[in-house]
Amino acid sequence: MADVALEKVIKVYPNGFTAVHEFDLSIADGEFMVLVGPSGCGKTTLLRMVAGLEDITGGVLRIGGTVVNDLSPKERDIAMVFQNYALYPHMTVGENIGFALKLRKMPKAEIDRKVREAAQVLGLTEWIDRKPAQLSGGQRQRVAMGRAIVREPSVFLMDEPLSNLDAKLRVQMRAEVSRIQRGLGVATVYVTHDQTEAMTMGDRVAVIRDGYLQQCDTPQALYDHPRNMFVAAFIGSPAMNLYEGTLEQGASAVRIGSQTVALTDQVRTARPALAGYGGRSLVVGIRPEHLPAVDGQDGPELHGDVDLVEALGSEQLVHFTLDARRVLAEGAHEDDAEQLLKHGEGVARVDPRSAVKPGETARFSVDVDRMQFFDAASGEAITG
Amino acid sequence: MRTKRRMGWHRYVNLMTVATTLTVIFVVLPILWMIVSSFKGPGSINTDAVLPHPWSAANYEAAFSAQSQDPFYRYILNSLLVTVCSTALVLGIGTLAGYGLGRMPMRGKLPIMVSLLMISVFPAIAVIAPLFLILREIGWLNSYQDLILPYTAFNLPFAIWILRNYFLGIPKEMEETGRIDGASPLRTVWSIVLPQAKPGLFTAGIFTFTACWTEFLMSLSFNTTNTYKTIPVGLATVGSLYATPFGQIFAVSCVASVPIAVLVLVFRKSVVSGLTSGAVKG
Ligand SMILES: Nc1ncnc2c1ncn2[C@@H]1O[C@H](COP(=O)(O)OP(=O)(O)O)[C@@H](O)[C@H]1O
């Protein structure tokens, strides 16, 4: 078991493309670290550098305190689960799991025992003599896990291991992978492009964009205090509503389109830098759950034209339109549908009992203290 | 809509089956004729009779008897030796070369692949004269290696192409898992890559085997003594000015066809998949 540290790690591919820029990250022993970001941001590249499958162009990689830049994958004592599982089709489940041990010239009886143990943990005992082709997607995924855990490595690396499973199984396997990792207590680097997966599984989550580390923190901290607009928009579902706004002098209120939301002292003390934005435009971020339907009390409100109501039982998602400009954090939205958001569209998460109907104008009270503010030019959060 | 159900013999006779049947007859008839004739006694071999009368194994006995003027069993053994050695070499070298060309980082892969393709369509007759001179110079005429070496060289390009295409089809991650688990490159090829490239190996192997088994020109030119003659040459040069023992030729031809027939029967599935996969991926 060991910790992993990346210090200013750089990857330049032979074609001159820089996939990873001066990347700093440390993963504590036993920690479950998730790397998340849109596809093409360099997650796999990072993981493959840690594994030793890809040369490190610059910087230092340490595993357990030792610099391993020039060590072979074997010498790094890591185990990796690939997105496509890479099971050997000509070997049975048991042979697949035991292959690494066989390479180590471990006595056959001991291999057998360890393989059975791993199969037990993963619920594969029944399938141990089957070939991978005869297994379901979930079982294959388990075999890939088994191949990794049987080696008792110091670090686990997993590259989107659940992305080939259907939605329901994926949710099940999330919990199972977490359970196994906690049980073994091995430092794990887990790559995914799915922010929900990242949030539910990671002890800490590192958000990556275009080869740059954006922010690395616990899921809750990322959610509550995104460092920039990209993280704000990428983490959370439905995504944070980001609108262009103008701050009144002295940060007394913020204008969003034709509406004005008064700010509190608490906001001003929490974000002293806000005062400098008086009279200037900035980006205001409001999470859907911080826009509950008005329930009589007075306080800051936003009014929106309701386009669509999604009733989910425990809550309603209200899609509305404001006369303000919606801001898109470039690259943070997975599907093109989100890119096609209408001009001022936003989403509010409201109580299932509030009567909101499409075509009407709804009033949402604004949880001003939890509003986020970003510099319009740099996208950085405006904080202290 | 009502579909008419074909009844009686109409169900079996249509243009497709007729065409197929004609083709099969066209291809199979000479082979059948060879087999049937090999059982004809001396009296019926030159007659119009379709079937032997009576069936006789005399041709086989004569051809493979110790007194036979031409040691056919020797030719067959020679052929076996040369063919098996060449095929083994082709598969061994072809695997390593194909893996290197398919997987290893290497400069100039394209020129290498193109040259291989050009060599594989090069007419053998063009190199026979220079090769003969070289072999004579180093004293290799009338030996086994004077056939094994050129057979290996001439069959390698095709084998490398087939095998490389196979290796390209194997997900890179399988080999990477092997590397992480601590397998050496040779071990990776042996335990992970080759088992998955079996159809490719069979295809390359059978093509090489058949090509070597039936090769005529080089064998005729390089090995002139009976000790080293291979079966195709042995069959062609049999007999004397005055008599050609057709019965024995048929019998030996039948025996000589057995290894190829067996190979193709045993590995036919693999060969078909090897060819099509090469065609699609290549
Ligand atoms: N071998 C390579 N040569 C050049 N560019 C590459 C290579 N592999 C990946 N890339 C580029 O590096 C970037 C990051 O790739 P990758 O790490 O696979 O992203 P992710 O796993 O986050 O989707 C992508 O833009 C990709 O096109």
Ligand SMILES: [Mg+2]
């Ligand atoms: Mg990837």
